[in-house]
Amino acid sequence: MTDRLRLRPLRESDRDHLMEIFSDPIAMKYYERTKSIQEAQDWIAWNHRNYHVYKVGLWAVVSAEDGHFLGQCGIVPQKVNDEILMEIGYSFIRDHWGKGFATEAARACLQHGFHTCEFPKMISLIDPNNKPSIAVAKRIGMERETQIMKWNRRIDIYSKSRIMEER
Template sequence: MNRQRGRKVLKTNRLNIRKMIESDKTNLLKIFSDPVAMEFYPDTKNEEETIRWINWTINNYDKFGVGLWVVESLKTGQFLGQCGIVPQKVDGEVQMEIGYTFIRQFWGNGYATEAAVACKDYGFSVLKLPRLISLIDPLNKASIKVAKRMGMTFEKSIEKWGKTIAIYAIDNK
């Protein structure tokens, strides 16, 4: 299959992490159209909203040099989800967040943690970021576990996106 792929960003023992491209729309919709996977987001996304998401992500690559990246199985090439470093405005300043969403069928395999740790290491060692955060709905226990496995700790709660959001953070030491 001669499908164009985004440029590789990172590789772990089990994962290939690469830049997102427009043809990832169908795979992203497997997450965005799933009400369970999107439980802690304002709503699911349709095809048009997914295209806007991809364009926002590509714009982040151009503007900030980071963004959400596609996570694939290194062994099979199968799309698993997305994980990356995303600029987020918090308390009036842009901070870099590690964000992650995965297709529900792949939950519980450690992929989110593996990808998130790789992104944290990249953010600290390559980009020399002073700190990374994750913005998590306080009821999203699975995402909180991933943040803690990255070494993040709860910092505070804020109001964002019309609801209370917990900030988990880690400093580059």
């Protein structure tokens, strides 16, 4: 929760809102492809499993003022080199880009991950060409750690440790 934003669990009724992101080739530029309605439903179900198993997941980001759906942001488990690490992920409806929502939501998720969940480290997996997502990661204090092969392509790992956060 921030002054402008509320984060809440994704609901089945968010499917059409997610499709505003998932069906937009510009918003999905750094993903393998756009997603279908069925894949959006599967996405919601995957997040519900993460809520149950890990107590985190991607959450709907809505306006604190009027409850309007803006995008999604949260913490998801990612397998990196045979280790499960917690990733801050974010994607927003293109009409809401450039307003600081991704940074604000990602910062809130970073705080939640460190202070509530007590994760020792948080990462973001970002396509090396995705300059806007890199900028968000840097604004919340993450630094590029390394590059790996994941999803059949090169992905940069940005990270921040809880120790660095507490300084």
